[in-house]
Each structure stands twice: as structure tokens, then as C-alpha cells.
Amino acid sequence: MSIIGIGFDLVTVSEFGEQLERAGTTMVRESFTPGERRYCQGKGTDPARSYAVRWAAKEAVLKAWASSRFARRPQVGDNPYLLIEVVNDAWGRPSIRLHGLAQDFLPRAKIHLSLTHDGDTAGAVVILEDPAPE
Template sequence: MTVLGIGLDLVTVSDFAEQVERSGTTMLAEAFTSGERRYCEGKAADRIRSYAARWAAKEAVLKAWASSRYARRPQVGDDPYQLIEVVNDAWGRPRIKLHGVAAEFLPRATVHLSLTHDGDTAAAVVVLEDPGEG
């Protein structure tokens, strides 16, 4: 197995909340899938922290993707956020689901994800792994 890229992102939840308030629901609709919005809206007390952690995950995927393309032309495009979706299993464990060009570019890659939030901080770490021949 080969690591293709690593990404880390850290979000200040209060700054993220201000950004959401400035743009209204437009930012949430443009950056998050309907499934992500449904999940976060169901987290009443932690709504913004849930969005912030998912934003960090999307950014971490983009950083891992970019690091996998070092010294080569980027393949992300202008509006990649809807291509990267954080989904949860029945036990609440998050994972990344890729769509469109992201899924085409990384068809065999395993995307490892870790999310956290504490106080006014949310963070995500992503490792892109090529499982190799098998």
C-alpha cells in the first residue's frame, strides 16, 4: 500500500459561524450536500461545530489530493466542495464519499478520515491510500 497524500485542516468554529451568518444559507447550500446538511441540522446544539468539522474534512481532502499531485497540474476544478461528502455509518463513524471528477481521479484510493471538535476548534485529518494491486 502506498500513501498518495495527507491533508490536515483546522477550523475556528466561531469564525466559521460568522462566515455562515454573513452568507446566510447560501454557503451551506453551495458547500454541503443535502445529506450533510440534514445530518448537521439534526445536531441542534452542535450544528455549527458539525458543519465546521465537515468543512475541515473537505479542506483536508483537497490538501491530500493536491499533495498527491505535487509537480503535476491540479485536477480539482473551481467548485470542488460538492464533490467531497462526509457520510456517517449507522454508528456515527464518518467517512468520505467522492463524486464526479473526484471519484474519477481517485477511483481506487481509500480515503481515511478522522474528525474532531473541542471548544471553538474543529479539525480533520485525511490520508489518501492506494491499496495497490490485489
């Protein structure tokens, strides 16, 4: 197995809180899947933390994806954020589920994900691993 891409991103949680307070179409409403929005809104008093860390994860995936395509066009499409979904298992552990074009370009990649938040900062690290050739 070999590492084919690494991505890292940090975001400010309060900026997501401001987005959530705005009426109408916002980045939050356009960039998260219905499942992600349900999860984040169900997080009680501070859904902004959940949105922020998921945004950082999506950005980290995009950065890892782009680095895996070194010297080739990234080909992420118009709104790649909906192609990358952060899901949680029954114990709350996060992972990445790819859809559409993202799944087509990374069909065999194993995606390692680590999320964190501290105060007004949220971050994510993604490592793309290519399994041994079939």
C-alpha cells in the same frame, strides 16, 4: 499499499456559526451536499460544530489530493466542495464519499479520515492510500 497523500486542516467553529446566521447565499449553502446539511441541522443546538468539522475534512481531502498529484496540476474544478461528502455510518463513524471529478481522479484510493473538535476549533486529518496494483 502505499500512502499517496496526506491532508490536515483546522477551522474556527464560531465562523461557521456566523455563516449560518446570514441570510441568502453563503459558503455553507453552496459547499455542502443536501445530506450533509440535513445531518448538521439535525445535530441539535450547535450545528456549526458539525459544519466546521466537515469543512475541515473537505479541505484535508483537497490537500491530500493535491499532494498526491505532486508536480501535476491538482485539477479540482470550480467548486470541489460538493464533490467531497462527509457521510456517517449507522454508528456515527464518519467517512468520505467522492462524487464526479473527484471520484474519477481517485477511483482506487482508500480514504482514512479522523475528525475532532475542541472548544472553538475543529480539525480533520485525511490519508489517501493506494491499494496494491491490480
